[in-house]
Amino acid sequence: MKKFSLFTGSLTAGLSIAIGAFGAHAWKDYLRDINRLETFETAARYQMYGGIILLILGVWQMHISNKYLKTAGYLVFTGTLIFPGSLYLICITQNALWGAVAPIGGLAYISGMSLMAYATLKQT
Incomplete structure (x- = not known):
């Protein structure tokens, strides 16, 4: 799972x-004309947030691996695709x-x- 998180986070x-x-x-100019420049910038920003979170998860999983972090990686990746x-x-x-x-x-x-x-709370 750590490779998945690191690879997808980097990508x-x-x-x-x-x-x-x-x-x-x-x-x-096109995005300004359709009044969607802010929407596009929000998408790019949240895509970057997802990538950074996945990278953090990958590094975290190098040290500790559990089912919560694994599932978190899949959920964050899903959010990074869909949002x-x-x-x-x-x-x-x-x-x-599409906003729905x-x-x-x-x-x-x-x-x-x-x-x-x-996972942090469950960590010993």
Whole structure:
């Protein structure tokens, strides 16, 4: 699981930089025209948060491995796909209905972070 967290965290964080730069430069005028620049920036920021959390989980799992951290990794990765992904889809499709999907990703993020907190309490 530590390899999964480290790999997906690195990939997710790197992609957030690339996608964020694309939005800030190549798509900036388009995103302003459709009034979605802030939405795009929020997506890139939360994608980076997910990547950093996954990297932290990977390093943590190098020292301690338990089922809570493993499940937390999957939940954070799921949140990293769904939350920013739905915001990116709003920008790409100009369909605000994708916003109804975002809370699922947010719940996955929160659940993963809660499991990380629980794993800390269970740590001996």
